[in-house]
Amino acid sequence: MRILIVDHSKAMRMVVRRTLEQAGFGDYEMIEASSGVEAFSMINSESPDLVLSDWNMPQMKGIQLLEKVRKSGSKVRFGFITSQSNSVTARTATETGADFLLTKPFTVDSMRAVLGPVLV
Amino acid sequence: MPLSAIDQQPGNETSTLCIGPEEVSRMANDLFSAMLGMPFNPEPQESTDLSSREVQATIRISGDWDAEFHVLASYELAGHIAADMFGTSASELSKDEILDALGEIVNVIGGNAKGIVDQDCNLSLPCVGRFLGELPASALTLDFDLDGRQLTIAMLEK
16 A cells, blocks of 8 residues: 655645554655656656545646546546645535545544544 | 733724634643644743744734734744654755645644634735844744744734
């Protein structure tokens, strides 16, 4: 199982990676992208099983990445990790084809609760 | 000091929800205590002297609700936060990495505020750099104790 972590902030990618490990997903291979453009390329070249993407990124927003991924025909499981968790964000994410939305700040427990059913 | 952002603009009917000290405190506590596991006192202290703040991260919310959030810290505290996020010592981090971490702090706070307001708004990308020593007088400015150091969070509703 391979997880692609997408965030323009290296610090946040480190926090996500560490929390995934603490939540019991340390055995999964984790790869990282620092932009939506890089992530789209890696989705094609690395074939991750799950994409965890930030929402607010330069150049290509997370939602634009998801749109591009779905238009390409990919059915990769895709979730957002975002601080902007409100009704508009949730509806937009769902309508675009996101599988879940995890709110920042997250905890080990919330990470496990959201990703557990996805990673079975 | 006004107790909530909406009190600063009583005639602004588009600001139907207020972000006040309690919300800022809760957002910061969720971020520092719950997510990062850092010792954080959610009780704001009276804000007085900003002379020890050296770096700043700013994010803007625009749309049906317009506001700015600023996070100010000494460079040492910014390094301490970054060290926690990166899981290493501050001495091993570059200036860019330290500022990246502070930018992500204000990004989470601004995003959470946008989520609370739940109106049609856009969140900018965080902007980080040296603190120039002054905040607008109308800003809601709160100081917190973060692991024995002073962190300032300021919100300015436009």
